[in-house]
Amino acid sequence: MNRLPRLSIFARTFVMMFIALLVSVAIGYAVLNLRPPTQPNMVSLFELAAVLQPGRSPFAGHGPDGHGGMPPPGDAGAIPDGRMNPAGAPPAPPPQGEPPGMPQGPAFGSPGPGGTGDMDVTTSASAPTPPARFDAKVSSRMLMRLSALFNVPAERLRAYVPASALVSGPGPMGNVLGPGFVIALRQDDGSWRVASLAAEPFPTALQVQLAWLFALGLLVLLPLAWLFARALSAPIQRFAQAAQRLGSDTSAPPVPREGPREMRQAVDAFNAMQARINRLLQERTHMIGAIAHDLRTPLTRLSFRLDGLPSPLGEKVEGDIQEMKSMISAALDFIRDRSLGVHRELLDFRLLVESVADDMADVGHEVTLQDGSAITMHGDPLALRRAVVNLVENGLKYGERVRMRMRTTGAECVLEIDDDGPGIADAMQSQVFEPFFRLETSRNRDTGGIGLGLATVRAIILDHGGSIALRNRKDGGLRVALTLPLGQGL
Structure with missing residues (x-):
């Protein structure tokens, strides 16, 4: 049936129903006309x-x-x-x-x-x-x-x-x-x-014959039904997989044009939508890059012109200029990371997290990782390391100590990061993932950041097909739970 891609879904369904009806009529004809005549047992x-x-x-x-x-x-x-x-x-x-x-x-x-x-x-x-x-x-x-x-x-x-x-x-x-x-x-x-005259045993000869004819009809129809369902569902399944890939990688290859006419029309619309999304992302990246480039030049000139200002006014102005440069750089990094996509390879996620903990411990931070076996998965090592580093640094800024645990549940890997900070109000736990959002009360505003750390982490985790959740612990502090799939279909 895959050799008939030009048939529409309606035509394929009609052909399958016609074949099923034809087989059913043939079975009835065989029962009524081809079987030997039965004599009444009277x-x-x-x-x-x-x-x-x-x-x-x-x-x-x-x-x-x-x-x-x-x-x-x-x-x-x-x-x-x-x-x-x-x-x-x-x-x-x-x-x-x-x-x-x-x-x-x-x-x-x-x-x-x-x-x-x-x-x-x-x-x-x-x-x-x-x-x-x-x-x-x-x-x-x-x-x-x-x-x-x-x-x-x-x-x-x-x-x-x-x-x-x-x-x-x-x-x-x-x-x-x-x-x-x-x-x-x-x-x-x-x-x-x-x-x-003894009663006829069960099943009678006619009942046995009917059962054999029914089984024969099933043997004829079931393969046809399986082939029909496979030919009809395979393009839809590939289309659904392509839509899922688009959610994590906009640069994924277009969906091949195959299947019935209605499916090819849907594939054409999907590929056109993917092309428009990629074009919009590229235009956005170029626009932000141009704006950042244009802003850095006047900021540099402004910094030279303010060198003669007396202190402490000159220091405050210089601090504002440096903050603006940091915001521009962070925004550019965020856009660039989102536009590059994810480059996946086989890696040991536990070993990656352990290297982050060792690096933090080498510079004097209290970061620990609970022992466990290796956890192999497909992912972008640079992006995942950036996400883990952002979360650990965020925990150290507000909690001074970070403890990490890793485990596998079925086909998923769970990384839990605990700190001893003040936590985040339940009503604001979903807002902290928005770009440029900063907490005003539950966390100290002076500890830095422009509100892109958690937004970057969530983007990386979503690109890998995972999820991230925040929860305040009963004994104090915040727990960040990362869930990543272990399969190769990412």
């Missing part, structure tokens, strides 16, 4: 008479003329329940001992030594034992009917018939019995001839 009362009275016509009896008992079905002298019409003489038995119109076939064939169809005929010295389930009322009515049909006293008969075995009601051919009955006739020698 026995008529005339068949019972033939097998329970061997060597004797089911219509032979001890009628008034010495020949007849039961008239054939459909005769004028017969009444629906099979009894003789007392007003007329019974006609002669039909030719060949069979009633006219009697159904033929495997289930209603001529009686044989082993019974008729699936019926089981045996001879026993004693009366049959009643089965576990039968209907007493139905059995009693059937006993009277058989007594009249066989022209024998009811004492010589045993009938155990469940209600479910009574397939048809009274008619010219009498009742038709389904599976589950047991009927016996005592012979002249005292033995019992027993006819029974």
